[in-house]
Amino acid sequence: MVNPTDTGNLVLIGMPGSGKSTVGVLLAKRLGLGFVDTDLLIQEEAGRTLQAIVDQDGYEALRRIEEQVLLKLDVEHKVISTGGSAVYSAPAMEHLKTNGTVVFLDIPLELVIERIGDHSMRGISRRPDQSLAELFSERFSLYSRWADVTVKGEGRNQEQVADAVLADLQAHKNR
Structure with a gap:
């Protein structure tokens, strides 16, 4: 079992629908750690939902607020x-990595689509002309760049993903 004091924070990155929140809670329970959902912190900071931020001020505003919160x-x-867009901010990711191990929860585009359904209602930070496939491709390289560990989520339920992360x-840690 990983000793949480050895890893500092455990930072989950990945596309919407990859299980960051659900798997994060499972990992926090198993490791005896607290859980922080930065999407909730962003909403608290802005006083509105992620979707409202995107609708009213655009995706760049959401990314700016996210960077400030991180x-x-x-x-x-x-x-x-x-x-899902945390990886666009190098300063924020460097800050998270100073006291954390970054885990990329990697799922294929088809599973993202299956899990999130109508992505226009999810507060996803993307250019208005950008398809989900284009966004997926753009983000995949960023997730891979920042990750210390990559865990495949396809064909696994949330408990199995948590097992794989651990x-x-x-x-x-043993490397």
Whole structure:
């Protein structure tokens, strides 16, 4: 079992629908850590939903608020579920990595579509002319760049993904 004090925070990144929030809560329970969902922090900071931010001010505004929230985040021994667009901010990701292990919950585009359905209602930070497939491709390289560990989610339920994260963290720690 991974000793949480060895890993500081556990930071989950990935596309909407990859299980960051659900798996994050499972990991927090198993490791005896607190859980932080940065999407909720963004909504609290802005006083409105992610979708309202995108609708009223555009996707760039959501990314700016997200970066500010992440840069202000000063927590220890937490599982942190980030928004799908956190990886667009190098300063924010560098901040998260200073005291955390970043885990990319990797699912294929087809599974993203199956899980999130009508993505126009999810507060997803994307250009108005950008398809979900284009967004997926653009983000995949960013997720891969920032990840310390990548865990495949396809064909696994949330419990199995949490098991895989813990196993991969142990292997990463032993390297």
